[in-house]
Amino acid sequence: MSVQTFTPPAFDQARAEAFAGKIAEALDTAAVMGMMAIGHRLGLFDTLAEMPPATSEQIAQKTGLAERYIREWLAVMTCGRVVEYDPARRTYHLPPEHAACLTRGAPLGNLAVYSRLTSLIGAVQDDVVKCFETGGGTTYGDYPCFHEIMAEDSQQTVISSLFDAVLPAFEGVDQRLAAGIDVLDAGCGRGEALLAMSQRFPASRFVGYDLCPDAIAHAQEKARDAGAENVHYEVRDLTGYCEPNRWDLIFSFDAVHDQKDPQGLINGLAGSLRPGGVYVMQDIGGSAHLENNMEFPMAAMLYAISCAHCTPISVGQGGQGLGTMWGWETAEAMLRAAGFQSIEQHRFEHDPTNVWFLSRV
Incomplete structure (x- = not known):
């Protein structure tokens, strides 16, 4: 009996070399992202944005950080074309056009926040490999600083425009909040959005539920520090949740798919609304169909986060693992299946990766 062997097909040398160059470039970019996460955590981009061209010694003196490490980090940022370097003066400069998307409160949003997500994937690589091998999942406790990163994301995608753009787009919602209603944030994380609304609308009563004790503890401490008496946070597993006729308004911010x-x-939230109640859901706005996401903003990163976090988190709870890119089509179908008759879809210029649904039973 003869044994057949596989002969690799011939390949286009030029195409192969071009692809190898692309991968090498991606590796270089990944290294920049890893260092960008460190720079963001240390506030280095914020400091550089406020300084004229400066030497590594001057930057170290300004930040109180070790000059040798500052210099090495600046070399990465220089080779990554993030920071400009003047070899004659040995000075480094963050152009204002770059600072516009790398600093806290940046006008184009702080993309450096998301560099921390790429670093997080590396931190949990062993756990994810095990998920591939066993088909099992993970828990929120496996992800260091996850809620801290999500709170930063919420600050710029939700809170920064919540009162000027988001709520005004939902007819009647801000007026009802001002008059005084009962509001739930389902899967509130550190509760940043809920706290902001509680301070803006003191006549309303706000409650946040989340599965993670560390996130709730942080939210409770921040609410105490702010003297917010109309907001309450509670550790609660929302599996099987339903409190009939309990809420006038329910929010979930990037919380349903995992x-x-x-x-x-969604069924339980629909059943928990009072007559005339409203459910506002923000979630990833990509399509359920891969071929439709080829030009979607940061699609590869979102799929990576799905593989490393959202899918195993759901599977770890015994769930189906819809993943980050479950798709607006899936979300809308689930809202209809829950009995929502009126479903509005909103997208905002400041937040290109998310879709917002306003639904009424």
């Missing part, structure tokens, strides 16, 4: 039972949660 639940154990997303459809069950």
Whole structure:
């Protein structure tokens, strides 16, 4: 009996070399992202944005950080074309056009926040490899600083435009909040958005539920420090959740797709609304169909986060693992299946990766 062997097909040398160059470039960019996460955490971009061209010694003196490490980090940022370097003066400069998307409160949004997500994937690589091998999942406790990163993301994609753009787009919602209603944030994380609304609308009553004790503890401490008496946070697993006739308004911010039972949660939230109640859901706005996401902003990163976080988190709870890119089509279908008759879809210029649904039973 003869043994057949596989002969690799011939390949186009030029195409192969071009692809190898692309991968080498991606590796270089990944290294920049890893160092960018460190720079963001240390506030280096914020400092550089406020300084004229400066030497590594001057930057170290300004930040109180070790000059040798500052110099090495600046070399990465220089080779990555993030920072400009003048070899004659040995000075480094962050152009204002670059600072516009790398600093806290940046006009184009702080993209350096998301460099921390790429670093997080590396931190949990062993856990993710095990998920591939066993088909199992993970828990929120496996992800260092996850809620800290999500709170930063919420600050710029939700809170920064919540009162000027988001709520005004939902007819009647801000007026009802001002008059005084009962509001739930389902999967509130550190509760940043809920706290902001509680301070803006003191006549309303706000409650945040989340599965993670560390996130709730942080939210409770921040609410105490702010003297917010109309907001309450509670550790609660939302699996099977339903409090009939309990809420006038329910929010979920980027929280549904990684639940154990997303459809069950939406059903329970629909059943918890009072007559005339409203459910506002923000989630990733990509399509359920891969071919439709080729030009979607940061699609590869979102799929990577899905593989390393959202899918295993759901599977770890015994869920189906819809993943980050579950798709607006899936979300809308689930809202209809839950009995929502009126479903509005909104997208905002400041937030190109998310879709917002306003739904009424």
